[in-house]
Amino acid sequence: MYYSSGNYEAFAHPKKPANADKKSAYIVGSGLAGLAAAVFLIRDGQVPGNQIHILEELKLPGGSMDGILNEQRGYIIRGGREMEPHFETLWDLFRSIPTLENPDVSVLDEFYWLNKKDPSYSKTRAIENRGQKIATDGQLTLSRKAVEEIAKLVLTSEEKLGDIKINEVFGSEFFKSNFWLYWSTMFAFEPWASAIEMRRYLLRFVHHVGTLQNMSALKFTKYNQYESLVKPMVKYLEDKGVQFQYDTIVNNVIVNRTAGQKIATELDMTVAGEKETLSLTPDDFVFVTNGSITESTTYGDNNHPAPTEHAIGASWQLWEKLAEQDPSFGHPAKFYKNIPEANWVISATCTFTDNRIVPYIKKITGKDPHSGSIVTSGPVSIKDSNWLLGISISRQPHFKQQNPNELIVWLYGLFSDQPGNYIQKKITDCNGQELCEEFLYHIGVPEDQIADIAKDANSIPIHMPYITSYFMPRKTGDRPLVVPEGSQNLAFIGNFAETKKDTVFTTEYSVRTAMEAVYQLLDIDRGVPEVFASSYDIRTILSSIYYLNDKKSLEELPLNKVEQIGLEAFLKKIKGTYLEEIFRDEHLI
Amino acid sequence: MKKNNLPIIPLAFIAGAAVGNSIGSMLKHQKHGCNKNHCCHHHEPACCDKSSTITDEDPVYIRETQTSGHGL
Ligand SMILES: Cc1cc2nc3c(=O)[nH]c(=O)nc-3n(C[C@H](O)[C@H](O)[C@H](O)COP(=O)(O)OP(=O)(O)OC[C@H]3O[C@@H](n4cnc5c(N)ncnc54)[C@H](O)[C@@H]3O)c2cc1C
Numbered sequence: 195m196y197y198s199s200g201n202y203e204a205f206a207h208p209k210k211p212a213n214a215d216k217k218s219a220y221i222v223g224s225g226l227a228g229l230a231a232a233v234f235l236i237r238d239g240q241v242p243g244n245q246i247h248i249l250e251e252l253k254l255p256g257g258s259m260d261g262i263l264n265e266q267r268g269y270i271i272r273g274g275r276e277m278e279p280h281f282e283t284l285w286d287l288f289r290s291i292p293t294l295e296n297p298d299v300s301v302l303d304e305f306y307w308l309n310k311k312d313p314s315y316s317k318t319r320a321i322e323n324r325g326q327k328i329a330t331d332g333q334l335t336l337s338r339k340a341v342e343e344i345a346k347l348v349l350t351s352e353e354k355l356g357d358i359k360i361n362e363v364f365g366s367e368f369f370k371s372n373f374w375l376y377w378s379t380m381f382a383f384e385p386w387a388s389a390i391e392m393r394r395y396l397l398r399f400v401h402h403v404g405t406l407q408n409m410s411a412l413k414f415t416k417y418n419q420y421e422s423l424v425k426p427m428v429k430y431l432e433d434k435g436v437q438f439q440y441d442t443i444v445n446n447v448i449v450n451r452t453a454g455q456k457i458a459t460e461l462d463m464t465v466a467g468e469k470e471t472l473s474l475t476p477d478d479f480v481f482v483t484n485g486s487i488t489e490s491t492t493y494g495d496n497n498h499p500a501p502t503e504h505a506i507g508a509s510w511q512l513w514e515k516l517a518e519q520d521p522s523f524g525h526p527a528k529f530y531k532n533i534p535e536a537n538w539v540i541s542a543t544c545t546f547t548d549n550r551i552v553p554y555i556k557k558i559t560g561k562d563p564h565s566g567s568i569v570t571s572g573p574v575s576i577k578d579s580n581w582l583l584g585i586s587i588s589r590q591p592h593f594k595q596q597n598p599n600e601l602i603v604w605l606y607g608l609f610s611d612q613p614g615n616y617i618q619k620k621i622t623d624c625n626g627q628e629l630c631e632e633f634l635y636h637i638g639v640p641e642d643q644i645a646d647i648a649k650d651a652n653s654i655p656i657h658m659p660y661i662t663s664y665f666m667p668r669k670t671g672d673r674p675l676v677v678p679e680g681s682q683n684l685a686f687i688g689n690f691a692e693t694k695k696d697t698v699f700t701t702e703y704s705v706r707t708a709m710e711a712v713y714q715l716l717d718i719d720r721g722v723p724e725v726f727a728s729s730y731d732i733r734t735i736l737s738s739i740y741y742l743n744d745k746k747s748l749e750e751l752p753l754n755k756v757e758q759i760g761l762e763a764f765l766k767k768i769k770g771t772y773l774e775e776i777f778r779d780e781h782l783i
Numbered sequence: 784m785k786k787n788n789l790p791i792i793p794l795a796f797i798a799g800a801a802v803g804n805s806i807g808s809m810l811k812h813q814k815h816g817c818n819k820n821h822c823c824h825h826h827e828p829a830c831c832d833k834s835s836t837i838t839d840e841d842p843v844y845i846r847e848t849q850t851s852g853h854g855l
Contacts, residue, residue: 369848370835580843608844609843
């Protein structure tokens with residue numbers, strides 16, 4: 195497997211790999227990673243669809259990528275996916291998946307046209323004092339010291355950051371900046387999250403520094419991601435004959451290790467409650483989605499909090515069983531044990547039919563939420579919320595079946611150990627109505643209307659005990675390589691498999707690991723699109739310096755005397771050169 | 784040959800200056816897991832930042848940066 199960039203490789207079709215017809219695949223997990231692996235096996239590997247088996251413990255596909263109308267509870271979204279144009283492998287995948295509505299239009303085309311017509315732009319990124327835009331909204335407010343700390347983190351190698359947390363590499367000036375408020379709430383970084391992941395994000399998304407405050411770089415699907423992404427993929431795969439097997443827990447994959455080779459030889463499963471084993475040959479590939487951030491999710495309703503259970507589910511158990519067999523299969527406990535109590539665990543889906551909240555939403559976002567256009571463009575963060583509550587409102591309708599008078603709002607709180615500002619309870623102890631009341635309070639709904647509107651709404655609290663597991667502090671080796679050394683037929687896919695440079699908690703990461711797994715095991719002779727290389731682009735780096743300093747040119751920076759003299763000498767030196775042009779283009783001079 | 788290298792040197796300098804620090808000093812003081820009790824030097828801003836303190840007046844999300852996530 196090799197990485198590539200550019201159109202030459204992007205548009206080429208790989209040749210059929212040797213013996214593709216003889217191969218079978220057993221894919222553990224029907225989340226995005228598992229579905230993507232199946233698509234790449236068929237499209238690029240030319241493995242017959244009916245030789246591909248997707249084994250899923252749940253009764254439906256999609257894994258974390260949800261969106262469902264539950265008959266008892268109502269509309270549920272555990273989250274919404276912010277996406278960007280440089281999810282290189284993801285768009286490589288969706289260019290080949292037809293939409294359900296029109297087989298001649300790909301999911302990528304639909305997405306592209308829609309986001310051209312209805313681009314995102316956040317008028318208000320953060321509020322406080324019950325619906326007031328924060329005074330410095332739009333600025334990153336980083337001090338010189340804070341910018342230095344960012345640079346220092348980026349310049350430190352991953353090896354040196356093993357098990358280090360974000361709050362060990364940044365000081366209070368950094369944490370008080372709007373940059374941290376925007377960054378942490380946009381990506382769900384807790385202060386005790388992995389400094390390695392923070393560094394990867396800084397490099398991977400350096401091209402977005404200039405749009406952090408308005409999120410204009412983000413792109414969104416038409417409906418929730420189950421309907422817009424998962425369903426078309428499942429149809430594509432079913433049409434190709436792929437076998438979906440639900441209610442199937444994979445308990446173990448037995449791996450034979452001899453002479454440096456690792457060969458998966460057996461699958462131990464529980465199918466509809468019955469134990470089954472399946473013998474494997476080296477022609478049978480096994481793709482394991484190890485770990486899942488939505489494992490053991492529980493739901494409440496308007497009158498009941500979501501039960502706060504922490505069951506260690508099948509995805510962790512299987513990974514543990516594999517890790518027991520070989521040290522190169524990683525250390526799952528790092529990701530599911532010792533999760534801080536104060537962490538993000540709760541999100542909520544509120545469905546309103548009461549239009550009394552519309553003016554408050556309009557005031558904050560500048561958008562009529564019923565207009566059909568993107569409303570919040572990512573989260574609006576509530577700076578003075580004890581739970582650090584975030585609000586996200588997607589294009590409505592967010593579900594195909596949704597009635598025109600229904601408005602769906604997604605809430606999440608990044609801190610779970612504090613009582614709310616209006617509801618004197620921890621977010622984990624709140625029922626749907628209470629969560630909704632806290633939200634209404636923060637957007638400025640008069641107190642005498644809050645209970646009434648919240649009671650009328652349908653709010654589902656959702657408890658996800660492992661939602662921040664991707665970001666747990668870790669070191670090299672805690673995650674298995676996509677194809678561990680010596681493995682002949684076993685690969686790991688999803689956000690707990692290790693691939694260079696890419697950032698977890700993204701759809702792209704799931705698709706990338708799937709593509710890399712398929713390309714390696716089948717030896718497909720086409721480049722895997724490399725992680726977007728903006729961190730190697732001098733224009734992007736210079737531009738990020740400009741924006742990190744809140745649009746200051748070099749001469750406006752707080753430099754000491756020696757630096758000023760150096761700067762003058764430098765500017766003189768580059769006068770009339772290509773360097774002067776680039777610095778000028780990026781507004782630094 | 785020497786002349787060709789020239790623009791690189793000021794470029795490296797300016798990149799350092801622009802982020803407010805020289806690359807040399809950044810590399811010199813990289814942290815390897817900071818113990819707040821043991822690395823209080825002037826060049827370790829993250830560990831020993833006394834100039835900007837976090838108080839009870841700050842919002843919870845800022846106060847939580849001082850904890851390991853198990854509560855204030
Ligand atoms: C709230 C939330 C917000 C998010 N926001 C964004 C965002 O803004 N942008 C973005 O790009 N991404 C976002 N993501 C991340 C993205 O949705 C996920 O990374 C991606 O969907 C994960 O897909 P996956 O297939 O790797 O894993 P999963 O979706 O976790 O799928 C794993 C599947 O495997 C099954 N499984 C596991 N073990 C077994 C077993 N032993 N036997 C049988 N079945 C098993 C599980 O049931 C599950 O269906 C978000 C995710 C969440 C939950």
